Structures are given as structure tokens and as C-alpha cells.
Amino acid sequence: MERSTLIRLTGIAILFLSIVIGSWVLFGPRSVQHIDIPDQAFHRFPGVSGPDHATVVPPRVPTAWTTYGEGSKSRLAILLTDPDSSWLGLAHGLKSIGVPFRITRDVREALTHQVVLVYPVISGKVLSSEALQALAEFPKAGGTLIGLQVLGGGLNETFGFREALVSRQRYDLQLAESDPLLAELTDPRERHLRVGIRAKGIEVMGTYGYTESVAPLARFDDGTAAITQKTYGQGRAYAIGLDLGFLLLKGYNNRGEELVQTYDNQFDPTLDVWLRLLKSIYRTAHTGAVTLGTVPFGKSLSVMLTHDVDFTQSIKNAVDYAEYEKSQGLVGTYFIQVKYIRDYNDDIFFNDEGVRYLARLADLGMELGSHTIAHSKVFNRFPMGTGREAYPAYTPFVKDRTTAFNASILGELRVSKFLIDHFSGQSIVSFRPGELSNPFSLPQALLATGYQYSSTATANNSLTHLPYQLNYDRLTDSEVELFEFPVTIEDEELPKMGDRLPEALEVARQISRYGGVMVVLIHPNILDHKLAFEKGFVEGVRFYAWFGSVGEFGRWWAARNQVQLDVAQGERGGTVTITTPESVAGLTLEVPGGWRFDPSRLSMKGIEQRGTFVTLPELKGVHTLTFATGSR
Ligand SMILES: [Zn+2]
Numbered sequence: 001m002e003r004s005t006l007i008r009l010t011g012i013a014i015l016f017l018s019i020v021i022g023s024w025v026l027f028g029p030r031s032v033q034h035i036d037i038p039d040q041a042f043h044r045f046p047g048v049s050g051p052d053h054a055t056v057v058p059p060r061v062p063t064a065w066t067t068y069g070e071g072s073k074s075r076l077a078i079l080l081t082d083p084d085s086s087w088l089g090l091a092h093g094l095k096s097i098g099v100p101f102r103i104t105r106d107v108r109e110a111l112t113h114q115v116v117l118v119y120p121v122i123s124g125k126v127l128s129s130e131a132l133q134a135l136a137e138f139p140k141a142g143g144t145l146i147g148l149q150v151l152g153g154g155l156n157e158t159f160g161f162r163e164a165l166v167s168r169q170r171y172d173l174q175l176a177e178s179d180p181l182l183a184e185l186t187d188p189r190e191r192h193l194r195v196g197i198r199a200k201g202i203e204v205m206g207t208y209g210y211t212e213s214v215a216p217l218a219r220f221d222d223g224t225a226a227i228t229q230k231t232y233g234q235g236r237a238y239a240i241g242l243d244l245g246f247l248l249l250k251g252y253n254n255r256g257e258e259l260v261q262t263y264d265n266q267f268d269p270t271l272d273v274w275l276r277l278l279k280s281i282y283r284t285a286h287t288g289a290v291t292l293g294t295v296p297f298g299k300s301l302s303v304m305l306t307h308d309v310d311f312t313q314s315i316k317n318a319v320d321y322a323e324y325e326k327s328q329g330l331v332g333t334y335f336i337q338v339k340y341i342r343d344y345n346d347d348i349f350f351n352d353e354g355v356r357y358l359a360r361l362a363d364l365g366m367e368l369g370s371h372t373i374a375h376s377k378v379f380n381r382f383p384m385g386t387g388r389e390a391y392p393a394y395t396p397f398v399k400d401r402t403t404a405f406n407a408s409i410l411g412e413l414r415v416s417k418f419l420i421d422h423f424s425g426q427s428i429v430s431f432r433p434g435e436l437s438n439p440f441s442l443p444q445a446l447l448a449t450g451y452q453y454s455s456t457a458t459a460n461n462s463l464t465h466l467p468y469q470l471n472y473d474r475l476t477d478s479e480v481e482l483f484e485f486p487v488t489i490e491d492e493e494l495p496k497m498g499d500r501l502p503e504a505l506e507v508a509r510q511i512s513r514y515g516g517v518m519v520v521l522i523h524p525n526i527l528d529h530k531l532a533f534e535k536g537f538v539e540g541v542r543f544y545a546w547f548g549s550v551g552e553f554g555r556w557w558a559a560r561n562q563v564q565l566d567v568a569q570g571e572r573g574g575t576v577t578i579t580t581p582e583s584v585a586g587l588t589l590e591v592p593g594g595w596r597f598d599p600s601r602l603s604m605k606g607i608e609q610r611g612t613f614v615t616l617p618e619l620k621g622v623h624t625l626t627f628a629t630g631s632r
Pocket of ligand 1: 308309310371375433434435
């Protein structure tokens with residue numbers, strides 16, 4: 001067995017073992033145990049009961065790599081050398097950053113593309129000698145070859161190194177001082193990347209350090225090359241010394257404890273740098289490369305103003321925030337705790353008065369979402385439940401920080417949605433748990449109960465400032481049609497939020513340099529400095545940001561996720577074919593420098609070009625855009 005595979009499998013085995021042990025230790029019978037709730041601790045809405053239907057959690061269906069098997073030669077080709085790998089992390093990462101790609105297992109097919117990324121490993125164990133020979137010839141013929149974990153197969157010279165040395169003792173890597181590929185990576189937190197944090201004392205993923213590499217793009221802390229670079233005229237070869245798909249999934253699955261540095265409020269672009277580097281290599285290598293922008297309508301930053309309503313006074317104050325947002329033409333997302341039971345946490349506020357405020361928020365055009373019923377710190381340890389939980393019989397009761405009775409994941413999700421839908425007239429699709437408590441089974445539970453968008457993780461925990469798609473059980477192999485928009489800035493850290501506006505604006509500026517998302521969380525428990533912060537923040541980013549609710553941005557992002565982008569390059573310019581199964585407005589293309597949209601070839605109105613950025617009007621179906629180079 002390959003050492004890399006061994007390392008990966010050992011890692012996965014440890015992961016599973018810790019899940020099993022964790023479940024055994026943590027799943028007490030306490031959340032299942034039933035206790036009776038006295039009448040005075042329960043708010044009864046006369047005549048209201050439901051939901052009536054049963055929820056069935058879908059089975060786990062591994063995603064086939066062939067899902068991503070289609071596409072023209074203009075795309076980056078992933079040559080998949082082992083389907084039993086973390087390729088889904090790589091696929092989700094490339095979709096997020098907007099690099100069009102396709103996956104193939106056929107070497108000859110891959111080599112018809114201009115840019116080929118071999119994943120997860122290059123070695124004589126997974127590739128025939130003919131295949132290895134063809135890969136070696138590829139950069140010499142002008143192609144760009146990116147090899148992940150190049151372990152052998154006689155390609156060391158092709159990538160420009162002597163040996164690949166495995167280690168679990170590498171924690172950091174540093175980008176090279178100057179290289180055109182790295183020109184946009186200017187922040188110190190982009191130049192210095194982590195594999196792990198030594199002081200945490202937790203085992204980190206194995207990496208391969210390449211020896212005797214001339215002018216590598218990055219070096220590990222032990223001096224070996226993390227990314228080699230070798231030039232052949234137009235051709236290029238890069239060897240990357242770690243399993244990038246596995247690293248991406250550590251962030252997306254919130255399982256990267258050994259390399260998470262901060263909880264929130266900070267700029268931490270760990271995963272984003274890797275994706276931007278791949279994008280940079282693709283755009284540099286491919287003369288007709290067109291990539292898909294990350295922010296609606298060509299703006300630089302996507303901002304979502306969100307509010308967790310989880311305190312008696314908050315539901316009333318929420319209306320003040322909503323009135324301000326409406327006055328600015330903005331739509332905020334209000335995650336409502338459906339608090340119809342008095343317990344350890346708080347008094348009842350989802351009552352007759354509470355639902356009047358809820359209706360007012362809906363009238364003001366705000367998006368409503370669920371913030372659970374129990375708001376329990378140990379939501380992540382709740383049992384899945386029966387899928388038949390319904391109001392008023394469902395009576396979750398929080399006894400203390402670590403104990404809740406009568407509670408289940410499905411109960412929290414489906415009963416809260418039922419009541420918010422009932423009293424708001426909306427059909428809610430967005431969810432954020434209390435205390436950001438995140439059960440492993442949450443993705444499929446959300447899907448089963450009718451949610452589409454989650455804001456459960458923090459950006460710093462996820463190691464990214466871009467949205468991402470979720471996987472079943474937060475594992476490696478089965479994607480779920482659900483997207484995560486992690487919290488960037490929140491109001492509970494000290495100093496108080498009103499004193500942190502300059503820092504927040506600086507984080508926004510850093511993220512806007514590559515089109516990330518900024519999810520702001522403000523609890524409307526008070527107005528004062530928090531509302532002042534919101535106003536200051538809106539003014540500070542308004543000139544470059546796009547604003548929307550989680551639902552609005554989620555719909556845009558989900559539609560973007562289905563976009564197919566292919567380019568036919570001509571002598572003077574190229575033709576871009578964009579396929580959008582869902583109707584969506586404000587997609588942005590980043591075209592090669594010098595390409596100019598030729599409106600005479602299209603009846604579509606409303607296409608705008610600024611430099612290399614082309615913003616598209618509402619589209620659905622297949623459209624072809626022609627671009628010309630040179631002067632008109
Ligand atoms: Zn909360």
C-alpha cells in the first residue's frame with residue numbers, strides 16, 4: 001500500500017474511531033429521557049398543531065466522480081488516480097473559487113486539456129509506465145501539469161526534485177518571495193500557511209517535502225519544498241506535497257482542530273490561498289481561461305447581515321434593526337429561537353406577543369430562519385429523532401448547559417420551521433443552531449426537513465472566507481444539496497462590538513480582495529453600540545459590497561453552483577458557452593486580459609464589461625458569448 005494512502009486511511013480510521021468513542025461517551029440517554037413540562041412553563045397556541053407529515057432522512061449515497069466527468073477541453077482536467085480519496089473536497093473547492101474543471105480517470109483524455117491536475121497521488125502503483133511516460137512528456141509539449149503527492153513513478157525530474165520525504169512533523173509553509181503566480185497573495189496570513197499548530201500537540205496530516213528543488217513556490221518549515229515549479233518553455237510542472245482535497249475537507253467538515261487558530265472575527269484564508277493559487281496557475285497556463293466570479297453583480301464582497309433572536313428582549317429589538325435595514329434597502333436574516341417553553345435558558349418569548357413581532361419582521365421584507373427551539377449547547381449530541389415530532393407534543397427542555405430533555409435534532413428542525421412558517425407566512429430555508437452547536441448529521445437532517453442554507457460554522461473554524469457545499473455526516477464521500485455560509489464577525493467577543501468597527505472593516509477589505517463572503521452576526525438583545533456598529537459597517541463597505549439575506553445569497557450561490565462554463569478559443573478571442581439550469585442574475589465571468597465582449601453577436605441586453613470582469617443579466621439555459629481581442 002502507498003504510504004500516502006496508508007497515512008490517509010490511518011487518519012480516516014482514527015477519525016471514525018474517535019466518532020464511535022465520542023458517540024459512546026457523549027450520547028447519554030438524557031436528551032431522549034422524557035420529563036413532563038408543567039402547563040405554566042409552556043405556551044399553547046390554540047388550534048395550532050403540526051407538522052403533520054413525517055420526515056425521512058435520506059440514506060447516504062456516495063457521490064460518483066462521474067458527476068463531474070463532463071466538460072470541454074478548456075477546463076482544468078483532474079486526472080483521478082484513486083477514486084477512494086478526498087477528491088470531493090477538491091471538486092467543492094474548485095467550484096467555490098470558480099475554476100471550471102472536469103474529472104477523468106483516462107490519462108490520454110486528461111492530456112487533451114491544457115492544464116492537468118493529478119490527484120491524489122502520482123506513483124508507479126496507480127499509473128502504468130505508459131501513463132507516467134505520457135505525463136512526463138506533457139509539460140515538455142507546452143502543457144501545465146500539477147501533481148499532488150508526487151511519490152515516484154520516475155517523475156521526480158519532471159517536477160524538478162530529488163526525493164519526496166514523508167513526515168507528520170511539518171506544521172507551516174512559507175510562499176516564495178516573488179513569483180507572478182503569487183502576486184495577489186500579499187497579506188502575511190496569505191504568505192504563511194498552516195498544516196497544523198505545533199503547540200496544540202495534535203497529530204497533523206502527513207506531508208511530502210521535496211528535496212533539491214530549484215526555486216520552489218513554497219517551502220515547509222523544515223526547508224523542503226512544499227510546491228515545486230519547473231519550466232519548459234511554455235510548459236510548467238508543479239508538485240504539491242500534500243493532499244489538498246483532504247485539507248479542504250478538514251475545513252469544510254469542521255474537522256481541522258489541529259490547524260484552527262481562532263474562532264471568529266479574524267481573517268484566516270488558509271484554504272482560500274490554495275484555491276487562489278490553483279486559479280492563478282489555471283489562468284496563467286490557459287490563454288483562453290474564463291473563470292466564474294464569486295460575488296453577485298461583479299461586486300467584491302458578499303455581505304449578509306444576520307441576527308440571532310434568542311433572548312426575551314431580542315424579538316422586540318429585532319424590529320428596530322429591521323426598520324433600519326429596510327430604510328437602507330437591505331434585507332437581513334433573522335434566526336428565530338422558537339421559545340415556547342420556559343427553562344434554564346430563558347423565559348418564553350415565542351408567544352402571542354412574540355409572533356406579532358415575527359409578523360412585523362416578515363412585513364418589513366426580512367428573511368426569517370430557524371435558531372432551534374431548545375437553543376442547547378449540546379444540540380450536537382441530540383439523537384436524530386423519529387421524524388414525527390410535532391407541536392404541541394414536542395417539548396424540549398433545557399436543564400443546564402449540558403443537559404436537555406425530550407429533545408431531538410429532527411424535532412428542533414421541523415417543529416421550529418413549522419411554527420415560523422405558520423406565523424410568518426414564509427417558507428423558511430435558512431438555519432443556524434444555538435451556540436453554533438453542530439451535529440455531524442446536521443447536513444442530511446437539514447435537507448430532510450426542507451432547509452437549503454446553513455450558517456452553522458464560523459469562517460475561522462472552516463479555514464475559509466468562501467461558501468462551501470456540505471457532505472453527509474460531514475464526511476468525505478457524499479455531497480448534500482446544501483450550502484454553508486460561515487459566520488465571519490460576531491458580537492460576543494470583547495471588546496464590545498461597537499469598539500471593533502475598524503477591525504471588522506479591515507477584515508472585510510481583506511476578504512473583498514478575492515470576493516469572499518462576510519456573514520455578520522448581531523444579537524439584537526440591545527440596540528446601542530451594536531446597531532451603531534451595523535450602521536457603520538454598512539456605510540464602510542457599501543461602495544464595494546453586495547448585500548443580501550442568507551436566502552437571497554443562498555439561491556444565487558446554489559444556482560451558480562450548477563453553472564457549466566466552456567470556452568472555444570479562436571485566433572482572435574473566444575466563444576464562451578455558459579449553461580445555467582436555474583434562472584440567475586448577476587453572474588460574473590473573469591475573461592482573459594484583452595478580451596472584449598462583442599454585443600453584435602448576441603441579442604441579450606444588459607451585459608456589462610469592466611476590464612476582465614463581465615457581469616451577466618438574468619440568464620437561464622444555454623447562452624453563447626463572443627469575445628474579440630485587439631482593437632475594434
Ligand atoms: Zn443563539
